[in-house]
Amino acid sequence: MRLRPHHLLCTQGYSGKGYNSEFVVNMTAITDLLRSGERVTVDIVFSTDDICxxxxxxxxxxxxxxxxxxxxxxxxxxxxxxxxERRYIYNDIIHDINSQMTPSMMDDICSECSWYPVSACKEKIAR
Ligand code: SF4
Structure with a gap:
């Protein structure tokens, strides 16, 4: 699976809300796999990805x-x-990110995002 860097956060905060039904179906399938507990391989790309x-x-x-x-x-x-821009194991890289993340870092990264106030990003990532 290809993911752009900031989607390492979106895939954790996603709570079923999205731009339209096609987006939601795809995003739900992707996050179901990533949250399954399997060691899923992700290729980080500095471009559009499988969510885009x-x-x-x-x-x-x-x-x-x-x-x-x-x-x-x-x-x-x-x-x-x-x-x-290389291959990672999803659970390993989000563990690394979440162990360093602070609420102010999240605000800096995500405050321009329209989903930030309505999704569970901060609560799930910067606990
Ligand atoms: S194409 Fe959609 S999912 Fe991809 S970065 Fe743009 S808004 Fe986000």
Whole structure:
């Protein structure tokens, strides 16, 4: 599975709300697998990913309608946690991220996101 850096947070905070039904079906399938307890391999990509592919904001490979904003999210996650464009085990990398995350770091990364106030991100990641 391909994931962009900031989706390492979205996949933890997701609570069934999304842009439209196609997005929700895909996001639910992805998060069900990632939360199953299996050691799922993820390829981190500095581009659009398997979540973006079913999103109404997806324009084409590498381009989101909100490119500037989502690239800022990605860059902050990369900088805070040293995320590289390579293969990881999902549970290992989110454990690393969550063990370092603070509420103020989350506010810095996520405050521009429209889902941040309505999803469970902060509660699940920066406990
Ligand atoms: S809003 Fe952009 S970054 Fe987020 S899932 Fe949709 S296409 Fe991807």
């Amino acid at each position: 592919g079913k999103c109404p904001n997806f324009v084409k490979e590498g381009v989101c309608k909100d490119n500037d904003k989502v690239n800022r999210f990605d860059k902050k996650v990369m900088a805070y946690f040293g995320i590289e």
